[in-house]
Amino acid sequence: MKSIAKTGILLLAALSFAMAGCGSKAPPPEEGKIPVAVSFGAMEKLTEAIGGDAVSITVLVPDGTEPHDFEPRTGDLITLKKSRVFIYNGMGMEHWADKAIRSAGAENQIVVNASEKVTPLLLEDEEEREEHGDYDPHTWLGPQEAREEALAIRDGLTAASPENRELFMENYEKFARSLDELQEEYRKKLEKAPRKELVTGHAAFGYLARDLGLTQESVEDAFATGEPPARKLIELIQFCRSHGVKVIFTEEMMDPALARTLAQEAGAEAETLSTMEEPDSDSYLDTMRENLEKIDRALR
Numbered sequence: 319m320k321s322i323a324k325t326g327i328l329l330l331a332a333l334s335f336a337m338a339g340c341g342s343k344a345p346p347p348e349e350g351k352i353p354v355a356v357s358f359g360a361m362e363k364l365t366e367a368i369g370g371d372a373v374s375i376t377v378l379v380p381d382g383t384e385p386h387d388f389e390p391r392t393g394d395l396i397t398l399k400k401s402r403v404f405i406y407n408g409m410g411m412e413h414w415a416d417k418a419i420r421s422a423g424a425e426n427q428i429v430v431n432a433s434e435k436v437t438p439l440l441l442e443d444e445e446e447r448e449e450h451g452d453y454d455p456h457t458w459l460g461p462q463e464a465r466e467e468a469l470a471i472r473d474g475l476t477a478a479s480p481e482n483r484e485l486f487m488e489n490y491e492k493f494a495r496s497l498d499e500l501q502e503e504y505r506k507k508l509e510k511a512p513r514k515e516l517v518t519g520h521a522a523f524g525y526l527a528r529d530l531g532l533t534q535e536s537v538e539d540a541f542a543t544g545e546p547p548a549r550k551l552i553e554l555i556q557f558c559r560s561h562g563v564k565v566i567f568t569e570e571m572m573d574p575a576l577a578r579t580l581a582q583e584a585g586a587e588a589e590t591l592s593t594m595e596e597p598d599s600d601s602y603l604d605t606m607r608e609n610l611e612k613i614d615r616a617l618r
């Protein structure tokens with residue numbers, strides 16, 4: 319009863335916003351294409367790889383917004399309602415998804431929880447768990463996990479548009495092969511790396527680390543604990559020094575000053591890795607290869 323009441327209030331709010339003229343900013347889907355809403359940048363890249371020209375994708379989380387912190391607005395609910403398919407990552411990445419789906423109330427919509435079949439990575443850090451839930455939500459940053467997600471997306475798109483079945487099958491087969499090659503490229507390069515410690519600003523590379531035998535230390539963690547930041551920072555600097563860490567990675571949306579300062583103290587450089595949490599026009603494979611180059615250089 320409580321949740322129905324809540325949904326009702328949300329819908330009312332949505333309506334009054336709509337009547338105040340606050341509509342969706344998303345362009346109308348291209349004629350003849352399947353309207354697909356996705357949560358954030360990485361889901362757009364994976365959906366593009368499978369849907370190709372048959373889909374018209376709208377990304378809900380805008381540029382410059384952390385998907386972790388996103389709250390859908392009226393325009394987003396309208397976009398969602400108009401979409402034939404909604405694709406989100408899951409694993410706790412989009413805490414807002416369930417409520418948004420209910421509030422939008424689209425009929426016969428195909429909803430894809432892309433990471434549903436990914437083997438979850440349990441988070442050990444207590445503060446990380448408080449922020450993200452029990453499992454690391456950044457599944458798409460591991461090529462094998464991305465393959466699983468692409469499969470779920472293929473099935474979702476096929477359910478929505480059986481007439482495009484052949485196309486989605488072919489695109490998936492091709493993409494899955496590329497992901498296997500990518501995984502091999504990562505494995506071959508990183509297996510030769512003398513260092514195995516990846517130091518990142520935002521602990522988003524847990525799946526990559528798990529699958530490729532790396533460990534991830536995060537700058538964010540140093541600030542996420544209840545201990546005084548200075549002490550944790552000193553620990554991290556000592557860690558970097560004793561492990562000969564040459565590069566500390568930041569992500570596009572993180573304050574680069576923090577990583578720079580830390581890098582200086584640790585005698586390392588600061589460099590950027592893409593977590594694909596923000597939308598951009600690069601493909602999934604290109605972004606992952608660019609990340610690999612940087613990780614490879616950092617671990618040599």
Ligand SMILES: [Zn+2]
Nearest residue numbers: 456520522595
């Ligand atoms: Zn993240």
